Amino acid sequence: MSVNGRGATAPKLNSAELNSLREFWDVYETQFAEIGAEIAQDAAAHPELATFVGAGDGDEVAESRERIAQAINDGDWADYLADMVAAGSRYAESGLSFSAWFATGRSLRSKLVPLLIDALSEEPERLAEAVRGVSIFIDLVILAVGDSFIDAKERIITEQQDVLRGLSTPVLELRPGLLLVPLIGFIDSERALLLTGNLLEAIAAKRARAIVLDITGVPAVDSAVANHLMQTVQATQLMGAHTLVSGLSPENAQTLVRLGLDLARLNTVGTLADGVVSASSILKAAEARAAEYESSLA
């Protein structure tokens, strides 16, 4: 037995499994609406599920019943699994927890088994088949809903990562010619590349001469992070800018020294305030140079 929730293709069932499903469906079909109503009642009592319980009008119930019949009797699962996939995405998007919708599956099972026992108590073999059918059916449903639930969650996470990435490397202009880049959180190679690209573009656009790269908010600086920073600093130097790195914590400084990295080119200063003061004087010197050159031309 297997099911692919993504494409919602028909599960591969052998004849014994199919037989079990039919035994179970024969009984379930007769009480379909009643069981649906009971499950809706359970859901309404559940703190998370309550908001999801629709009125479940007669048409919907009949339609759902039609689709299950189509799946089990004719082997055409496409419509029913598509419903389940849609439900999975909807649950994930509205922030319903895994356990909450799993509870619905459990609730269905707990209603079905007594029903089967009532109906087939005279024929233990058919009863055993039908109970196996419940398991198969619920497994199929949970697989389809679960797959699509996880897909949707992953999609949401990816979207959020994109948003965060955009927020993660701001380049601020403290005043004309002076840029401040406050770095917060872990720096991986992807972020470092993005940062370098953004910063270089900003240097060109704003004609920046001095930059303060503040790493107070970077929790751990290891050799990889140090190398990324060094690359960023070197790239800015190629464009004629001076970059100072501020806010290296004492712990991180000791780590870097213990790693034996040559960080002379990193131009570190103490705090962000020191960095801004030093950068300002670099900027002032550059402005004075430009002014002097201009007056020499006159």
Place this chain on the structure above:
Amino acid sequence: MAIPILKQGSTLIVSLQAEPTDAEFVALQRELTERVTQTRAKGVVVDVTSLDVLDSFATRTLREIAQTVTLCGARAAIVGVQPEVAFAMAQLGLSLEGTLTALDLEDGLALLHALPQVTPVT
């Protein structure tokens, strides 16, 4: 075609256009060094604003130009490295360490102008 070298006061200006070949780079290095000596120029500005790529050979030649020019008594500045070029160079570990860099021609001229004049050792 030889890369033109312009003279403005005591500064020589080279504006590189359309990706010089390796041979043109070598010729430029020789030509520039000779012109510095002939004209007693105090500064050289190499403007790379129009270049989309600086490969390892170009980078090394630019570094060597700066070094030879310095030996001849002038100072050189490389100006106008574009953001994309700087990005790619940093990725490839190429640097212009030891040479002066500036954002554009104007900044480069100001930078050279502000350097203390080289005085002969007595």
